[in-house]
Amino acid sequence: MTLQEDAGRPLVGVLPGQEPGDLDSGHQWHMTTPGSGAVIMVVGGTISVDTADLDAFAAALRAAAESLEQALEHIGVALARMYLGDWFSGIGVARSLLASQGDPSDQAYQASRTECVSCLERLASGPGSLSETVATLRGLAADVSACSETYRLAETGAVPALSSMGPVDLAAFDCALVRTVLGPVSWRASLLARLLTAVGSPLYKLAQDDEDLQAVVQGLGVLLSDPATARWVKDDVVRLALLTRWLSQARTGREAITIQVYLEEVVQRLDPWVSEQLPDRVRQGTQVVDTSTLTPLRRAALHLGAVAAASGSWLFGSQTGISVTPVGGRGSTRVSPPQEDPYGLGSQVGEGLVGQGERCTAPGSIAEVIRHGQEVQGRRHDLGQEHEEAGVISIQRVERADGSRSWMVYVPGTTGWTSGNGGPQDLLTNLEAVGGAPTAMDSAVVTAMRQAGIRDDEEVALYGHSQGGITVSNVAADPAVQERFRVTAVLTAGSPAAGADVPECVRVLHLENVGDAVPGLDATPNPVTQHRQTVVIDSREQDDGRYPHRAGSYAQAVEGIEDNEPALREWNEELARVTGAGEEGVRVVEYTFAVERLTTGGFDGLEPTPRPQAAPVDPNG
Template identity: 40%
Template sequence: MVCKKGDTPFSSKIAGSGSYTMDASLPYSLSWNGMAAGTGVVISGGAYGVNTDDLTDFAATLNSAADWLEDALDLALACLAEVRSLANRPVVFTSLNPDDPLGLRSDTKSGPMFPGDARSRVNAYTFVERINAEAALTTLTSGAGSLDDAVSSLRTLATDVISAGTTYTDAESAANGDWVSVPRLLSWGMSSLGAIPGATELGTVVAAISVLTMNGVVGPDGFEDILQGMQMVVADPMLDDWVNTDLMVLIGLAVWAQQAKTGLESTTVEAYIGQVVAELDPAISRVLPDQVQVGSRRVNTSFLTPMQRVAYYLAVRAEQFGENQYGAPTGVTVTPHGGSSVTVPTGVQDPFGLKTAVPAVAAAGMLPPSSGNAPQPGTAADVIRYCADMKGRDDDVSSGVVSILRTDHADGTTSWLVAVPGTTDWGSGDTNPQDLLTNLQAVSGRPSDMEAAVVTAMRQAGIAPEDKVGLYGHSQGGITAVNVAADPAVNRQFNITNVLTAGSPTAGADLPDNVNALHLENTGDAVPALDAAATPRTRTRTVVTIDTHSSGFDGYPHAPQIYADAVDGIGGNPQIDQWTEELAGITGASEDGAQTTEIVFDITRDSTESPWEQMARKTGKRG
């Protein structure tokens, strides 16, 4: 790796990182002992980076230095040849004057040579100097440490530097991949859907979802939810042109991406969504208000990215659609296992629930005491597996779930790890807020019920302002985690130091420098690409791009287990090693005297009576 000294010590931001700043965000390959066979891992971002332009310039400088030394070598060889030519010239040693053996008293400087003449002495000295010069020039022009040796070494180093630049460029190409063209996807969609002559738009949607279900993209339980979502899109005049022209492309893309056979799925989805967003943004921008709520702040709509604006519009439409289906949301109820519930207002009414009083139930002794058996995950893979296991233990699909691990250290300090699972409900606005509505809200930046729930759970757990906090999220959980960590109002109340995401579209979040983030993204996983942009690579944001399509892992690469298996034992990169060390400091992994408590929270979205329920109730009364 090529590192560059920075003017501002990076250690002032993150302990133990050294005074280095990132040269660039170009990626490079990483391997480690125990790495899963067939897996490719590329690192980009963080405090350590490589700039291939700098490598090219460095190689050119090395070659220039070799040219100068080569010129010096030519001059030295010419001098050596000249010195050696003197060996063919006789040196005159005249008989010496016994009265002046060294010729010191002789003042004859011209004319015939006399015994003892100073010129005879000079000739003797010249002989010795020629011998010494020849020896020195021979050493300078040949053998180890010679100019010739230096020239050869510089040429070899320049070649190696150029090769290194090529390696990094190839790694970048591998990370970014190629992408499948839209015409190919259109062909895929046509063949997947088949000809549906005379079909209505809704009929086409039903056929499309049937294709998705048959190909395993949508589970049987999700058919109704996806159908409702598609109905919302079809009924929207802002989107009908896109539905008519691109629906089959979308279906083909979904089916192709689900197979995950190429490692190009993520970049292809990102490119396609980017094209769609560019087409939709002008019209949608005209109907959005001048300012919108993003987290705890009101911001100018023009400050949002095109993807955020389109997602914002879709989120508002999904909220309206959800109200018609399930009733108007009234709040989010957060219930710790073994503790009392707290309800905060929903969404934009009170972003993150920060204006609502929340008792710290853990600090008040309202939770069961720690058993001391809670897990202490020490690596990224450990955290992913823990969160997946925690989610697997929750069998109530009508509510969401979040876990917080509290670690009490021997030195009297306390730290926390917040784990947020991904989407479990593909509807929009039902009682489980880990749904499609939250996905749209989170990508756009519009306040979501899950963000309010996570921050409320943190407040209930009793996290103090000085306590270190790490956040982890898979898929939707990752978007929620970065949105929470990025918000200034949240940062004024909590000391969030670390974030881990797996399979999450996190490009829209602007994380502060005090947060050390590690983002895991699989090239075959379409989900990280759903925000149509690359995750930022900064001094404090490191992206690990994983290619598992040749690894033999069983299942779709979005699965938490595949992410965990792919990065199991990862190390050898200074930024990742530092992040892992900081994680262990938060969770108390392998720390004598550290005790960890697990607090699991159920999350429920509350709402008014839905129109259907009102109708049923009124009908019942009439009956």
């Protein structure tokens, strides 16, 4: 990373104990990375800074500035004597006073004296002068002090103030004029939406053949069928419309912070009702915990997930299990629904059911991992008609010359926005995953890992984009999975994965783009630890006009800075150890798996909508 001076972009705001005027003594900088337009901010990790050294350096700079200021005072005295000499001579002051300065009538003396005055004046002020050097030293001292204070705040677990990304003003979305104009429309729209999503509505029947319409109808039905969320939609419909439009144009870096703040406020409003609907104890992966220990947003996500699951059962049929089918192979593995068998660990799985593998090259960088994950997601279109709704995951087996093996797992993001149909990479999985509940994708990933024959002593690295990042984080965090597999590295891109309590034995790197609102949808900043880092990327200078949540945007943003930034370089080294990138004699084989939710059937237009209920939980776990 390099710092470049920029008169238009200040480095920091006013620090604690600092008056606004103090910043005038500092320089204005912005960060650039050679070979890339992206700017990054790293939070967490093992890299540490001795703030005492920074403070000492700042003190040394100020001391140097003070010494030069003393030199300036001596120059001032010397110049004064020169100027006063002319004045004294003009009024006939005793020549004895001026004897030490030479004979004023001597021409050589006068030329030498003029040159001396000119040199002293240039030394005192102007380009390259002592005055300019003093200002620079004091500016550098102010910058170093600001840097030290920033690190001190980070060491105490503080997070950047909201103002660091610009003002977060939710009131801007509550303009009285807009409310006055759209208020009656919003209530009518809400009533119309409720009628259209009612049992037997013709819209439901039309939606059977249009997945996008199906997702809209189902989403409205889920929100409007629950008293708490229905009230929220009615009260906030104008704000939601404006906020959604604003987020779709996310470019300034304020959007992700704004949506996080807004969601925090919303879940606080919903929490009293939501807490009443949930049982006292709920599943978090393979564990059962007290509901009161969860964050309000996790409780809200669990509740909405249960309502969405009930809606999915009515629209697509009850879930009977999960199918994991190796592409190019024979047969498949079926495991029980995640509510009955979290992560499928209790179901029988035949090892070696991997299908036809393909030789490939081990990824040697973070950008290559992200791009390959994007390629894996595209394979779902080649699965054939029998797997039309299926999602895909990929596992690479790395074989070394000494016979040792390691593994790389790729989990793409959301591919559909319905809840509960055959495609498990959907909205239902998003809600359940953010809430910490076991999901179909959790079970599919772990089942595929078991089918691949991963042994408990072999290293595994996990990568996921968006929903896939939540999935791999939850998988790596679960104690039952930790006992079965040796997961050592996790990479996520554009994922709201803060809720996963990943153990210290796993090195985690989260990539988030300032223009991407998705990582803020869990309303929680990522934990700041030595083993867990978040790299916030500002890729606005690389803007291609598309929303910056795409996997390709993340790959482009980190490419070119991976070897220069320690946080990325260290994770690259961890990655290379698992993938064998750059090693002699390494052979990599990749297997693709089609994953599907199995259901009993679909909507026939006759049965009433079931009352949404939270999933039952065995209190004994």
